[in-house]
Each structure stands twice: as structure tokens, then as C-alpha cells.
Amino acid sequence: MDWTKDPVMADGTMMYRVKVGETGLLKAFCSYNFNTMEMNYDNFAQGSMDPLSMVNHTFYANTSYSGELGEKWLIRTGMSYSKDLEDIIYNGDPINTTLSASQAKVVLTHLSTEKVKIRIGTDVIYEQYAQEIFTDSTYNLGLTDLQPSMFLESEIKLSKKLALRLGARAEYTSLLESFDLSPRVAAAYKTGTNSQVSLAWGKYHQRPEADILKFAPGLSAERADHYILNFQYRNNMRIFRAEAYLKQYDHLVKYSDPYDPNPLNYNNNGSGYAGGLDIFWRDQTTVKGLDYWISYSYLDTRRDYKDFSTRAAPSYASAHNLSLVAKYLFTRISTFAG
Numbered sequence: 071m072d073w074t075k076d077p078v079m080a081d082g083t084m085m086y087r088v089k090v091g092e093t094g095l096l097k098a099f100c101s102y103n104f105n106t107m108e109m110n111y112d113n114f115a116q117g118s119m120d121p122l123s124m125v126n127h128t129f130y131a132n133t134s135y136s137g138e139l140g141e142k143w144l145i146r147t148g149m150s151y152s153k154d155l156e157d158i159i160y161n162g163d164p165i166n167t168t169l170s171a172s173q174a175k176v177v178l179t180h181l182s183t184e185k186v187k188i189r190i191g192t193d194v195i196y197e198q199y200a201q202e203i204f205t206d207s208t209y210n211l212g213l214t215d216l217q218p219s220m221f222l223e224s225e226i227k228l229s230k231k232l233a234l235r236l237g238a239r240a241e242y243t244s245l246l247e248s249f250d251l252s253p254r255v256a257a258a259y260k261t262g263t264n265s266q267v268s269l270a271w272g273k274y275h276q277r278p279e280a281d282i283l284k285f286a287p288g289l290s291a292e293r294a295d296h297y298i299l300n301f302q303y304r305n306n307m308r309i310f311r312a313e314a315y316l317k318q319y320d321h322l323v324k325y326s327d328p329y330d331p332n333p334l335n336y337n338n339n340g341s342g343y344a345g346g347l348d349i350f351w352r353d354q355t356t357v358k359g360l361d362y363w364i365s366y367s368y369l370d371t372r373r374d375y376k377d378f379s380t381r382a383a384p385s386y387a388s389a390h391n392l393s394l395v396a397k398y399l400f401t402r403i404s405t406f407a408g
Contacts, residue, residue: 072119075108094137103128111160120161127155144179166202169280171195185227189237192220199280209331211284215245215277223254231260243277243291250275250291264305270298278323285329286336293320307355317344322375342373342381362396 081103088096108123134148153170177191200212223237235256242249254272261267275291283289295318303310322340330336352363369389372381383389397408 072110072112073108074110074121075106075123077105077107079103079105090135090137094135096133096135098131098133100131101129121159122161123159125157127153129153139178142181144181145177146179147174147176149174164202164204168200169197171197187225189223189225190221192218194218197280199284201284213245213280213283213287215243217241217243217277233258241275245283245287246277246290248290261301262303265301265303268298268300268302270296270300272296282323282325282336285331286333288333289323289336290321290338292322292338292340294318295320307353309350309352311348311350313348315344315346315348319343319373319375322373324375325377328377340373340375340378342371342375344369344371344387346370359399359401360396361399362394364395365391365393367391 081101083099083101086098090096104127106123106125108121110119111122113120130150130152132148132150134146136144136146139145150173151171154168156167158165158167173193173195175191175193177189180188180190182188195215195217197215197217198212199214200210203209203211219239219241221237221239223235226234226236228234235254235258237254239252239254240249241252252273252275254270256268256270256272258266258268272295274294274296276294277283277291278289297316298313299315300311300313302312319340319342321338322342323336323338324340325336327335346367346369348365348367350363350365352361354361367390369387369391371383371387373384374381395408397406399406
């Protein structure tokens with residue numbers, strides 16, 4: 071990296087919690103982050119080193135409340151707000167981007183019986199995106215999106231060993247003018263006192279990124295089907311978990327040239343898949359004061375999306391990942407080493 075100004079970062083957080091009545095808990099959280107840097111960017115496609123500078127401000131705040139409503143009802147509700155300001159000057163051309171989002175959410179849980187639990191909830195997200203690009207001409211790009219959604223979920227204990235979860239989520243986006251229904255189902259079976267195996271399937275929808283929708287707001291949501299098989303063993307501060315999964319992607323966004331302002335350059339003809347295995351082991355009890363865990367993941371993924379000419383693995387997807395972590399507590403001085 072050819073830095074012309076070293077990166078500078080600053081951030082801070084504040085948290086507040088207070089008990090409300092006998093069962094209620096109110097939480098508040100806010101954070102602020104600032105960073106700036108300047109460098110000569112290696113534009114290898116053009117064979118040049120282009121000056122690039124960036125200043126970024128990010129603010130986030132949320133508040134939430136959880137408690138009981140009578141003997142059989144639980145409530146969780148909250149609101150959040152975030153704003154991100156990014157000012158970039160690339161090769162002498164300023165690009166100013168602002169993204170703000172507000173969200174409100176309510177979830178009610180009804181404890182119908184010892185064997186049946188029902189959750190119903192709703193949330194509303196409102197997003198605003200604005201970008202100014204100053205080159206030979208001035209471009210003002212922007213979008214707003216209102217995303218209301220509702221979900222219903224039931225947990226049913228069919229026996230001492232078998233449990234079932236059925237649910238569905240309904241989502242609407244005003245920007246895409248689309249309504250999507252996402253059913254989901256999961257089942258868990260206890261194979262022993264400390265172990266269980268579970269299966270899950272579900273449909274998911276995701277709105278394309280704002281950097282694409284600012285050029286082509288007529289796109290539809292990207293879709294995925296998830297299939298998950300999980301085994302878990304937990305006993306005496308030890309846990310072992312193995313999970314195999316398959317995700318099939320459809321309606322992914324494709325384009326021939328990135329940052330092309332022509333809406334006809336974009337479509338939802340992309341597809342792909344991701345399959346893999348995650349293994350996790352954690353032990354907090356064998357050696358007194360020692361807490362260690364090992365995780366390994368294998369990933370096989372191919373996608374035909376963005377400007378890919380054929381199905382291929384994205385550059386960020388590595389096939390093998392291994393993590394080894396250990397922490398030891400020196401109790402006399404209340405200090406961790408890891």
C-alpha cells in the first residue's frame with residue numbers, strides 16, 4: 071500500500087440497562103466510528119497509480135425492551151437508527167454517499183401449553199440512500215425503500231425426544247414493489263441425554279445492494295433455499311457441533327459492466343450454490359482455568375453472478391478454514407492470557 075496519509079480511526083460506544091418492574095428490562099446502546107485515509111491506488115487495469123482519499127462517519131443507536139405481559143405472554147420490542155456518511159475523492163473526482171436506516175420491531179410469544187409455544191412478530195425498515203458524483207457532470211443518485219414484514223412461528227414438542235418448528239415470513243419492499251413469502255421448517259430429535267440431531271429447510275429473500283439498485287430499481291429480490299443437518303453434543307462445559315449444509319441460489323444479480331448506469335445492463339439471471347461442513351469443539355473444564363476451542367469449515371461454492379462469464383468460486387470464498395483459540399485464567403490476579 072502506498073499511503074500518502076496513514077489511516078486514522080476513532081470509535082466509542084455507550085450502553086445503558088435498567089430493570090423495569092419485576093420482569094422488564096430496558097436496554098439502550100449507541101456507537102460512533104470515524105476513519106480517514108489517503109493513498110495512491112494501484113489501478114492495474116489502466117497501468118496507473120490513482121490518488122484516493124476517504125473520510126467516513128458511522129453512527130448507530132438502538133433501544134429495546136423485554137418483559138412479560140401476564141402469565142402466558144412475553145414481549146420483545148425495540149427501535150434502531152443508523153447513518154453512514156462516506157466522502158471519497160478518487161483521481162480528483164468527489165463521491166459523497168449517505169445511507170440511513172430506521173427500524174422498529176415487536177415480537178410476542180404465547181406460552182400456550184408446556185408443549186406448544188407460538189411467536190408472532192412484525193418489523194418495519196425504512197432506508198434512504200443518496201449519492202453525489204462530481205466528474206465532468208454532476209450525478210445525483212438516490213433511492214428510498216419501505217420494508218414491512220410479519221412472521222409467525224410455532225414450536226411443538228411432539229414427544230420427550232422430538233420437537234418441531236414451523237414458520238413463515240411475509241415481506242414487502244416498496245422499492246421493488248414485490249411481496250415474498252418465505253416458509254421455514256425445522257425438526258430436532260434427542261439422540262441421548264446430552265445430544266441431539268436436527269434438520270432444517272427454509273426459503274430466504276434478499277434485496278439487491280443499493281449500489282446496484284441506484285442504476286436498476288426494477289430488479290427483483292435474490293433468493294436462496296437452505297438445507298441444514300446438525301448434530302450437537304453438550305455436557306459438563308464441553309460442546310461438540312457438526313453441521314452440513316447446502317444453499318441453492320437463484321435470481322442473483324448479473325451485469326456485464328459494473329457501475330454502468332444503463333438499467334438494461336442488469337438482470338436477475340444469476341444462480342449458484344454453496345455446500346459445506348462446519349465442525350466445532352469447545353472444552354472449558356478438562357484443565358482448570360483453560361478455555362479452548364477448535365473450529366474447522368469446508369466450503370464448496372460456485373456462482374454465476376455479477377460480471378462472471380461462467381460459474382466460479384468468488385474470490386472471498388476459501389475452501390478450508392481452521393481456527394485454534396485458547397484462553398487461560400490466572401485466578402490470583404484475575405488476568406486472561408490467550
